[in-house]
Amino acid sequence: xxxxxxxxxxxxxxxxxxxxxxxxxxxxxxxxxxxxxxxxxxxxxxxxxxxxxxxxxxxxxxxxxxxxxxxxxxxxxxxxxxxxxxxxxxxxxxxxxxxxxxxxxxxxxxxxxxxxxxxxxxxxxxxxxxxxxxxxxxxxxxxxxxxxxxxxxxxxxxxxxxxxxxxxxxxxxxxxxxxxxxxxxxxxx
Numbered sequence: 001x002x003x004x005x006x007x008x009x010x011x012x013x014x015x016x017x018x019x020x021x022x023x024x025x026x027x028x029x030x031x032x033x034x035x036x037x038x039x040x041x042x043x044x045x046x047x048x049x050x051x052x053x054x055x056x057x058x059x060x061x062x063x064x065x066x067x068x069x070x071x072x073x074x075x076x077x078x079x080x081x082x083x084x085x086x087x088x089x090x091x092x093x094x095x096x097x098x099x100x101x102x103x104x105x106x107x108x109x110x111x112x113x114x115x116x117x118x119x120x121x122x123x124x125x126x127x128x129x130x131x132x133x134x135x136x137x138x139x140x141x142x143x144x145x146x147x148x149x150x151x152x153x154x155x156x157x158x159x160x161x162x163x164x165x166x167x168x169x170x171x172x173x174x175x176x177x178x179x180x181x182x183x184x185x186x187x188x189x
Contacts, residue, residue: 038056038059038061038175038176038179039056039057039058039059039061040054040055040056040057040179040180040183041054041055041056041057041058041063041065041078042054043183043185044063044066044067044076046067046074046076046095049095049157049186049188050186050187051095051159051184051185051186052184052185053076053093053180053183053184053185054180054183055077055078055093056078056080056091056176056179056180057078060080060081061079061080062078062079062080062081063076063077063078064076064077064078067095072096072097072098073094073095073096073097074094074095074097075092075093075094075095076092076093076094077090077091077092077093078090078091078092079091088165088166088167089163089164089165089166089167089172089173089176090163090164091161091162091163091164091176091177091180092160092161092162093160093161093180094159094160094161094162095157095158095159096157096158096159096160097157098156098157099152099156099157099158101156104133104135104150105122107148107150108122108133108135108137108148111135111137111146111148112135112137115137115139115144115146116139117137117138117139117140117144117146118137118139118140119135119137120135120136120137120138120170121135121136122134122135123135125149125178125181127181127182127184128184128185128186129186130151130153130159130184130186131151131152132150132151132161132181133149133150133151134147134148134149134150134161134177135147135148135149136170136173136174138170143166143167144164144165144166145164145166145169145170145172145173146162146163146164146165146173147161147162147163147173147174147176147177148160148161148162149161149177149181153186153188159184159186161180161181163176163177163180
């Protein structure tokens with residue numbers, strides 16, 4: 001009983017199977033990235049004040065696509081829902097006509113106390129003439145990540161942007177917030 005095995009043939013099958021597995025993983029990664037990519041709407045203008053911003057729309061995001069007036073402010077929002085029911089993430093932009101004269105730090109602390117959360121990170125971004133101060137607020141024992149950013153505008157006006165993510169993905173919330181801020185265009189008239 002002389003059994004001989006062709007080692008090259010057995011090794012080649014394993015390498016081919018490993019290669020097929022790697023290709024399948026790469027294809028799955030490409031599909032997931034393309035389906036979860038953040039797509040922004042065309043700029044939505046608030047013509048009376050020279051402001052425009054793009055909101056998340058597509059790939060599960062549903063945007064209002066027009067500013068709505070409510071209680072001395074204009075707002076624009078977009079929500080992300082995997083299926084019917086409550087959204088798992090949402091973004092809102094508010095243009096306040098008469099803002100309180102408080103510091104961004106005080107606003108962050110106020111927002112954190114409203115949701116019973118903790119400020120995890122504070123940062124700022126400069127977009128054209130606007131300086132956006134923002135904070136990442138997380139709620140302990142829940143998967144809520146909340147980013148709140150604010151910018152002072154001329155004539156005691158203010159622009160606030162909020163991104164809520166209830167799946168605990170602070171990185172996604174921060175990415176969404178920064179993409180929205182980068183699309184801002186403001187020309188004081």
